[in-house]
Amino acid sequence: MTLDWSIVWDSRWALLDGAALTVLLTVLTMLVALPGGLALALMRLSRFRILAVASACFVELFRNLPLILVVYWAFYVLPVLTGLELPAFATGLAALCLNVSAYNSETLRAGINSIRRGQMEAGMALGMSRGQALREIVLPQAGRRVLPVLASTWVSLFKDTSLVSVIAVGELAHTALQIRSQSFRVLEMLTALAAIYWLMGYPQAKLVDWIDRRFVVTE
Amino acid sequence: MELDFTPVLESWRYLLGGLGLTLLLSAVAALCSLAAGLLVGLGRTYGPAWLRVPLTFYIDSMRAIPVLVVLVWVYFAVPLLTGASFSPFWAALAALTVHLAAYVAEVVRAGLGSVRAGQVRAGLALGMSRAQVVRVVVLPQAVVRMLPAFGSVLSVTIKDTAIAAVIAVPELMRRSETVAGQSYHPIEVFTTAMAAYFLILFPTTRLVDALYGRVAHLGRS
Amino acid sequence: MMPGRTGSDAPPILAYEDVRKRYGGFTALKGVSLHVNKGEVVCLIGPSGSGKSTLLRCTNGLEMIDGGKIVFEGAPLPTTPAALGRVRRRMGMVFQSFELFPHKTALQNVAIGPVTVLGMDGAEAAARAMALLDKVGLQDKASSYPSNLSGGQQQRVAIARALAMEPDVMLFDEPTSALDPETVGEVLSVMKQLADEGMTMLVVTHEMGFARRVADWVVVFETGAVLEQGPPEQIFDAPTAARTREFLGHLGWSG
Numbered sequence: 012m013t014l015d016w017s018i019v020w021d022s023r024w025a026l027l028d029g030a031a032l033t034v035l036l037t038v039l040t041m042l043v044a045l046p047g048g049l050a051l052a053l054m055r056l057s058r059f060r061i062l063a064v065a066s067a068c069f070v071e072l073f074r075n076l077p078l079i080l081v082v083y084w085a086f087y088v089l090p091v092l093t094g095l096e097l098p099a100f101a102t103g104l105a106a107l108c109l110n111v112s113a114y115n116s117e118t119l120r121a122g123i124n125s126i127r128r129g130q131m132e133a134g135m136a137l138g139m140s141r142g143q144a145l146r147e148i149v150l151p152q153a154g155r156r157v158l159p160v161l162a163s164t165w166v167s168l169f170k171d172t173s174l175v176s177v178i179a180v181g182e183l184a185h186t187a188l189q190i191r192s193q194s195f196r197v198l199e200m201l202t203a204l205a206a207i208y209w210l211m212g213y214p215q216a217k218l219v220d221w222i223d224r225r226f227v228v229t230e
Numbered sequence: 231m232e233l234d235f236t237p238v239l240e241s242w243r244y245l246l247g248g249l250g251l252t253l254l255l256s257a258v259a260a261l262c263s264l265a266a267g268l269l270v271g272l273g274r275t276y277g278p279a280w281l282r283v284p285l286t287f288y289i290d291s292m293r294a295i296p297v298l299v300v301l302v303w304v305y306f307a308v309p310l311l312t313g314a315s316f317s318p319f320w321a322a323l324a325a326l327t328v329h330l331a332a333y334v335a336e337v338v339r340a341g342l343g344s345v346r347a348g349q350v351r352a353g354l355a356l357g358m359s360r361a362q363v364v365r366v367v368v369l370p371q372a373v374v375r376m377l378p379a380f381g382s383v384l385s386v387t388i389k390d391t392a393i394a395a396v397i398a399v400p401e402l403m404r405r406s407e408t409v410a411g412q413s414y415h416p417i418e419v420f421t422t423a424m425a426a427y428f429l430i431l432f433p434t435t436r437l438v439d440a441l442y443g444r445v446a447h448l449g450r451s
Numbered sequence: 452m453m454p455g456r457t458g459s460d461a462p463p464i465l466a467y468e469d470v471r472k473r474y475g476g477f478t479a480l481k482g483v484s485l486h487v488n489k490g491e492v493v494c495l496i497g498p499s500g501s502g503k504s505t506l507l508r509c510t511n512g513l514e515m516i517d518g519g520k521i522v523f524e525g526a527p528l529p530t531t532p533a534a535l536g537r538v539r540r541r542m543g544m545v546f547q548s549f550e551l552f553p554h555k556t557a558l559q560n561v562a563i564g565p566v567t568v569l570g571m572d573g574a575e576a577a578a579r580a581m582a583l584l585d586k587v588g589l590q591d592k593a594s595s596y597p598s599n600l601s602g603g604q605q606q607r608v609a610i611a612r613a614l615a616m617e618p619d620v621m622l623f624d625e626p627t628s629a630l631d632p633e634t635v636g637e638v639l640s641v642m643k644q645l646a647d648e649g650m651t652m653l654v655v656t657h658e659m660g661f662a663r664r665v666a667d668w669v670v671v672f673e674t675g676a677v678l679e680q681g682p683p684e685q686i687f688d689a690p691t692a693a694r695t696r697e698f699l700g701h702l703g704w705s706g
Contacts, residue, residue, distance in 0.1 A: 071432065072428065074435075075385075075427070075428050075431035075432045075435065076389075076424055076427055076428060076431070077388075077389040077390075077391075077392035077393070077403065077427055078389065079392045079393050079395065079403060080392055080403060080406075080420065080423055080424060080427060081424075083406075083407070083410075083416070083420050084417075084420040084421070084424060087410075087416040087417050087420060088417050088420075088421075091417065127548075127550075129546060129548050129550040130550055130552065132513055132546070132550065133544075133546060133550035133551075133552070134552075135513065135536075135539065136511055136513065136539055136542075136543075136544035136546075136613075137539065137540075137563070137564040137567075137568055137612070137613070137616060138536050138537065138539040138540035138564065138568040138616065139536065139564075139567055139568055140532060140533070140536050141532065143567055143568070147552075147563065147567055148552050151554050152552075152553065152554055155554065166293060166294075170294075170295070170296035170297070171296070173296040173298045173299060174296075174298060174393065176298070177396060184296070184298055184299060188302070191306075197306050197307060197310060198306075198307045198310045198311065201299075201302060201303045201306055201307045202303070202307065204299055204302075204303075205295055205299050205300075205303055208294055208295045208296060208299055209291055209294045209295055211294070212293065212294025212295060213290060213291065213293075213294045215294070216290050216293040216294055217290070
């Protein structure tokens with residue numbers, strides 16, 4: 012078996028583009044899924060039963076489905092539902108957002124619940140409304156507390172973006188697999204694919220470890 | 231939106247076969263990952279440096295590389311390297327185990343570390359050897375604490391088997407794709423698949439939560 | 452009007468008329484009636500679980516009553532969140548567990564009420580906060596975080612935080628129960644200082660010495676009802692109810 016690694020070097024710009032799209036997908040998803048998760052968490056904790064139940068159903072649904080299936084499903088359903096011609100990127104992004112919002116919602120909810128009720132009461136005793144007390148007192152503390160988990164979710168999301176390759180979104184995995192099919196350099200391209208993910212993902216994983224240590228909760 | 235579920239109904243046996251394979255692959259992969267992950271976790275926590283370093287590297291690498299990439303690499307690249315070829319099922323099993331065992335190992339490491347040092351000291355003070363302390367005092371308490379995370383390993387495994395569709399393992403996801411492609415009714419087919427996966431996954435996580443509630447007191451110290 | 456109570460010619464600032472409160476099957480308050488006049492220090496004493504803290508928490512609407520009336524400055528306590536918020540600005544509450552905000556410095560803790568609730572300018576609020584920290588003796592701890600303060604220091608900051616809203620009445624819910632004995636004194640002397648300055652105070656406490664020396668009126672609770680109420684000389688030296696004598700005896704109170 013002869014190996015020819017030059018294919019990797021020759022395709023470096025395409026691979027770089029793919030990697031950039033991976034990063035873009037990750038960033039865009041988190042930009043939507045953090046406020047989205049917060050909204051869902053607040054709905055779940057609200058006094059209005061209908062909001063709480065709706066949020067709970069949404070979260071349970073997306074936590075109990077394989078993401079790859081949601082990607083396929085979104086690809087076919089969203090254009091029909093919205094009546095728009097949606098590019099694969101949009102439907103893939105939508106699937107990621109739905110999935111990660113559900114996870115973030117659980118993380119944030121646990122964080123909010125972990126803040127002593129007395130903190131909320133102290134804020135309200137000063138005359139703050141529930142909303143003010145949440146914003147000024149509970150959420151800042153809850154956010155700090157769940158930062159390690161959110162960081163971990165980020166890294167999982169980064170890996171999960173590879174799944175939108177199945178609907179031909181040109182992120183890293185799709186790009187590398189395409190080049191493999193076209194060049195028949197299977198081992199080289201697949202190894203390069205793994206290596207590039209490793210190069211991008213390993214530092215992120217180490218950063219998460221650092222965040223874990225730095226934000227250890229002492230109470 | 232007009233929905234026509236007849237293609238689904240016509241292929242129900244085919245899809246059910248896929249579901250069966252999903253369950254089989256999930257069960258075997260989960261068991262193998264738990265076993266392998268336990269060994270790796272123990273090695274990572276208690277092993278000598280020459281073992282700890284490569285194991286840590288392996289675990290951290292699996293945190294960086296997606297399951298999809300591992301699946302594709304095992305199925306396509308390993309045969310080129312070794313000359314052996316395997317069916318998609320065995321490739322998927324190997325890939326899923328390699329990826330999940332790393333996650334299990336981290337759960338094990340966290341669980342072992344969460345048992346208070348005082349417990350270890352108490353065991354040693356009674357005259358136990360280090361190995362006995364791990365086996366008799368630490369591991370039983372740690373295992374109880376790890377149960378919720380193990381439960382989620384099962385859940386993650388089932389979801390990851392769907393990714394095995396990309397290397398043509400004939401499980402539910404793959405077969406759903408096939409039926410959707412042939413029938414031109416992807417929405418109905420994928421919605422049915424979603425219902426099937428939800429019906430498997432939802433009780434799984436609930437069951438694990440319930441089991442944990444029963445045994446949690448055994449792990450508190 | 453009870454004879455001998457200060458300020459008894461003006462209407463009371465806080466009045467409780469037959470207040471009732473239930474938690475499911477358990478009745479925490481069984482028809483409590485008492486009042487607090489402006490400038491008075493009223494101490495609520497009694498065994499744990501007798502309803503004293505519950506009454507306090509109903510006073511600023513952290514809990515809702517099931518029967519009776521609470522009248523504050525001539526008006527019944529509102530039930531809507533917005534109206535309650537406005538009422539709470541005129542009441543200061545100090546909690547047993549201090550409940551300082553851990554992500555803010557002492558100065559920020561004291562200033563947060565005026566800034567967030569009263570919309571005060573940041574610099575003005577900081578100046579007010581500094582003056583109050585000075586008043587409770589903690590001006591040199593202004594930029595410290597609660598985790599770097601002792602319990603007694605934290606509670607003094609909490610008192611300053613409540614005072615920053617310039618309330619008409621201060622509610623204290625067992626302010627010293629969670630403190631080490633060494634630090635209890637520093638908090639009690641701040642409270643005495645406030646009392647001497649004429650602040651209206653409603654204090655739930657186990658500190659009998661404080662109640663004896665500082666209170667104008669003492670209310671003894673037992674199982675959700677008022678057992679006895681009167682001036683401290685009566686309650687501590689010549690109680691009319693035998694159960695009061697028993698309770699004080701259990702606490703080792705020898706007069």
